[in-house]
Amino acid sequence: MGYNIEHQNINIEIPKGIPFGVGIIIPNKGHNNNDLNVVFVPDNTEQYKRVGDDIIGTLELTYPELLLGVEKVINTIDGTVKVKINKLSKVDEQIRLKNLGLPNYYHHGRGDLLLILKLKEIKELTEKEEKILRSLMKEKNFKS
Numbered sequence: 001m002g003y004n005i006e007h008q009n010i011n012i013e014i015p016k017g018i019p020f021g022v023g024i025i026i027p028n029k030g031h032n033n034n035d036l037n038v039v040f041v042p043d044n045t046e047q048y049k050r051v052g053d054d055i056i057g058t059l060e061l062t063y064p065e066l067l068l069g070v071e072k073v074i075n076t077i078d079g080t081v082k083v084k085i086n087k088l089s090k091v092d093e094q095i096r097l098k099n100l101g102l103p104n105y106y107h108h109g110r111g112d113l114l115l116i117l118k119l120k121e122i123k124e125l126t127e128k129e130e131k132i133l134r135s136l137m138k139e140k141n142f143k144s
Contacts, residue, residue, distance in 0.1 A: 012038060017053060017103035053111025054101045060120040061085065076100050076113055083115065093117045
């Protein structure tokens, strides 16, 4: 006795903020009209990952941006937002953006978006950039 495999597209409304491992049951859409149980697994990327209702991401900055401060426009799950990076920020410093994480599945409220500052890797220097950096190395704060 063999099996008859049928394929069917089903539209599923995914509840906002549904946590990892929680499932929803779709009546009569499984094998032989049984219920279909769908379990959700997070889709973490290299740039963002989910921890509870919080989203943790990285923000790459150049060394001058870390030293001088800068305003950056970043993408969030709700659109774009401006983030102010303070003067003399440090690598691995964390910036918490309140209520820009995921909605809480069980209660009202939202998690936060946590950005970890990283140093952007530079693969090449122009002659002008190298000249500026060499002159900076002679200054008090840039000597080792």
